[in-house]
Amino acid sequence: METTAHAIFDHGLSETFNTLSSGKIKPRFLPSDAARLILANVEKDIWVLDLPLKARLAAFDEAESWGVRGGAIYDYLHLVAARHHGMEKLYTLNRSHFQSFWRPGDPEILHP
Numbered sequence: 001m002e003t004t005a006h007a008i009f010d011h012g013l014s015e016t017f018n019t020l021s022s023g024k025i026k027p028r029f030l031p032s033d034a035a036r037l038i039l040a041n042v043e044k045d046i047w048v049l050d051l052p053l054k055a056r057l058a059a060f061d062e063a064e065s066w067g068v069r070g071g072a073i074y075d076y077l078h079l080v081a082a083r084h085h086g087m088e089k090l091y092t093l094n095r096s097h098f099q100s101f102w103r104p105g106d107p108e109i110l111h112p
Helices: 010-022 031-045 053-066 072-084
Strands: 006-009 046-049 089-091 108-110
Touching (some): 006 072, 010 031, 031 046, 046 072, 053 072, 072 089
Parallel strands (some): 006 046, 089 108
């Protein structure tokens, strides 16, 4: 039986908490329930990706050439982290956010 590694960029934990507790999806979770849900799943099933300082700073430096400015840096860093760790797929609720800076060879951007 083949297993699949699931991973999340560390900033994605905060975004997940925001999505679960803000009411962007239904049902809206209480913050304490959202925290427990994330903890329970991260501890057993998800690898948390970091992005070394040099890779993060390189992403900032190349951002302009990819049309990344302002808040788009957060989505871009998810892609940079996935690329850095050799991930094949990146799942997001907002595929369109990645269209302008995705390039051939990057992880496939998918909606869950």
